[in-house]
Amino acid sequence: MNHTILAISLSSIANSMHQSLQALLGDGFALTATEMLIQGLSLIVFLVILCFYLGWMERRVAAFMQIRLGPNRVGPQGTLQIIADTIKLLLKEGLTPNSSDKFLFNLAPMIMVITSFLVVAPLAFSKDFQLWDINIGILYVSAVSSISVIGILMAGWSSNNKYSLLGAMRSGAQLVSYELSIGLSLISIVILTGSLQMSDIINSQSNGWWLFKGHIPVIISFVIFIIASTAEINRAPFDLAEAEQELTAGFHTEYSGMKFAMFLLSEYINLFIASAIAATIFLGGWMPLHLGNFEAFNHVMDFIPGFVWFMGKTMFIIFIIMWFRWTFPRLRVDQLLNLEWKYLLPISMINTIFITIIAIYGWHF
Amino acid sequence: MKLLGDDEISEDGEFIINMGPQHPSTHGVLHLKIWLNGETIIKVQPNLGYIHRSIEKMSESLSYRNFIFATSRMDYLSAHINNLACALTVEQGLEVEIPERAQVIRIILSELTRLASHQLWWGSTGLDLGAVSPFFYGMRERESILEIMEETCGARLTMNFMVPGGIMADIHPDFQRKTKAILSQIKTNIKEYDDLLTGNVIFEERTKGVGIISKEDAISFGMSGPCARASGVSCDIRKWFPYSGYEKVQFEEILETSGDCYGRYMVRMREMLQSVSIIEQLIDNIPEGEIQAKTKNVIKLPKGEFYQKVETARGELGVYLVSDGAASPYRIKYRSPNFSNLFALPQMSKGAKIGDLVAIMSTLDLIIPDIDR
Amino acid sequence: MFIKEYFSTIYRSIKSLLTGMKLTGYYFTHLNKIKTEEYPDNRATLKMADRFRGEVVMPHNENNEHRCTGCQACEIACPNGTIKIITKQEILADGKKKKRIDSFIYHHDLCTLCNLCIVACPSDAIVMAQTFEHAVYDKKLLKKILNNPDSKIMEGVE
CATH class of the missing domain: 3.30.70.3270 (Alpha-Beta Plaits)
Structure with missing residues (x-):
């Protein structure tokens, strides 16, 4: 994979933009500031639009699984439904309860969204198209994403609502436990690759994705990663923090209007990020699918741009996580912790040992 | 800022939350006051009265033909069976012979109601435990049953089809064909129910060993219906005190011994198949003849007391009627199954988690308007 | 013995979860099973039962x-x-x-x-x-x- 066949790739667009801005502004602070502004804005716009469509996709997927039609009125196939919903949420009154801690109450949704945006930074959307190829990419992701628990706890505590408080406490216990499994399954790939950098991990998969190269242990750690990240992003069957039937809406019971929309936004960004990381480290990110010696097949696969590969893999994992949500009942809070401490964590620890052996002896393909 | 006021934490430092009257999983306006230690429930206290409509008192000023309609609003999911109980009570006083045809149609409609009720319950149990999809699958079959009801009775929920002496109108020409279609649909789809919930590991974990009530406790709380049968109490009125021709059909009384949420779930699932078999026995053998016995225009019951109990989808509904010889009842008392079943809830949920409370409530299958009446 | 039980639990759990996913997946791929009636749009064809009480x-x-x-x-x-x-x-x-x-x-x-x-x-x-x-x-x-x-x-x- 050393050639990009398409003349226009995302990295070439970025390069040409950089060159024209350089010509306009010259090297210096103005160039850096402008480029950072453009990068930030385009990332935010991209993610917000993406999350709109994830919301629409969620509702359609749920509807099809439940022998319904789902939103299909606004726009073709209901694609503009989410814009109508956003306008509704914007026009709603953002109520702040009288006895709440107003500063923390308003801060909590911001923290949630900011954390979610921060984690996007090291994701590689396409070849050489990455915001920040930090050399500790995996560490950065797992470190920053765990800040979001503070947002949830803050929201639950400051609402001064007993349901919110219970939801926040549940999510505190949940996120802290499941972080371990996520960390261990990320580490399994780090062991195989020998690098924490996202671009290294992707390049190591140019001759095949880790899911196929690493034998059964990597498949196990992939499954554990999917389960644990479903719990980490608070989605059913692990949505105990907002458990509708038990705690009405859990930590965001008291939120309305735009502040509620921010929780929703961060939920979908987290869903995207969890799936994108799974796609990057287990399914090769933007790397096309290559099958051994089928040169013709591999050549055709190269024609598909990396961005499409990346988004396709991510969407596939998002779909699976949605599939979980609309099939399974919710776990109870003690069973949730049982699952982590009695099943996922021991299995992933033993699994890590196996992976280390594989890495040492170079048994992977 | 204070997080918790004095009234929100008890003297022993327990956390008190109010579940309801508006809460997604109380299925109406039930109010539960819960004393919590962390997530563990110490005490539950049900508060009633939010949907009291004085149906009993109102019936005292209505004629014997008129008071039946209001009972559809008690346990709205077994409206036919409630109406049947009232009609049977009045018929007891009138001492009329009900035509065979009317009796058979009454049983078929009662069992269809039971099926529809259990399907809604199955869906909402899934919903309460966090799985949203079962609700729609349960609703799909229920919808077909309600369409049959709409065609024959003219209404989907508050049918008011039973009149003293028989039924209000003859069955629709399509009734038998459509009923047979829905029976075969239910028999195939009950496998889907098993795939989605019954065998699911999360569902089993959530329900097995949760909310256990012993046989003795179930009897002393006066529980009835599927909830009591899950604890091994044989209490099917259709078997013990057959009415309206239930003695002529073959069916099995479902009994489980575990007394937990899973037992109550399995009783209802197996009861659905029994209802299907009861309808199958009758649907092709509806005898020809009258649909109503001759009754006077203004019904007057002789002086005395009359009591009739029936098996609704939730348990034993008793109608106690005192007549002073006038054209309207002197006093009516309904013994509603949900009221007795609800008061086993504090016993069942001691030491359970909040999630368990939701599971217990949904397997008790409470209909709040039936508790308050 | 314990180990065997442990793994058979995992096996049965995963199997039961996949059974459920198979069912929802079946309906996701069989869109002709959708039951929704698009009510205000189907006014022309919507016919209530003869005995419906309006x-x-x-x-x-x-x-x-x-x-x-x-x-x-x-x-x-x-x-x-x-x-x-x-x-x-x-x-x-x-x-x-x-x-x-x-x-x-x-x-x-x-x-x-x-x-x-x-x-x-x-x-x-x-x-x-x-x-x-x-x-x-x-x-x-x-x-x-x-x-x-x-x-x-x-x-x-x-």
């Missing part, structure tokens, strides 16, 4: 004649006081006085659609209509007078 109406024939004798059986039969019949005395051609309805008032907002008035009516003057969509902005609109203005009783109905 509201009480009094059919009139082409000569603006109805069958109501004003006997008030329906008014007595109604559990809610939904029906109010105002009668008047009419002097017939042969000089006899006869009771006729002046107006048949029907409070749709009180009606529980229990069908008891229809059953009670001795002359089949009122029937249930299969209409729905009864929502209005003003409650007064739900108080309906069922007999047409200047309508007469049909010949031969007593």
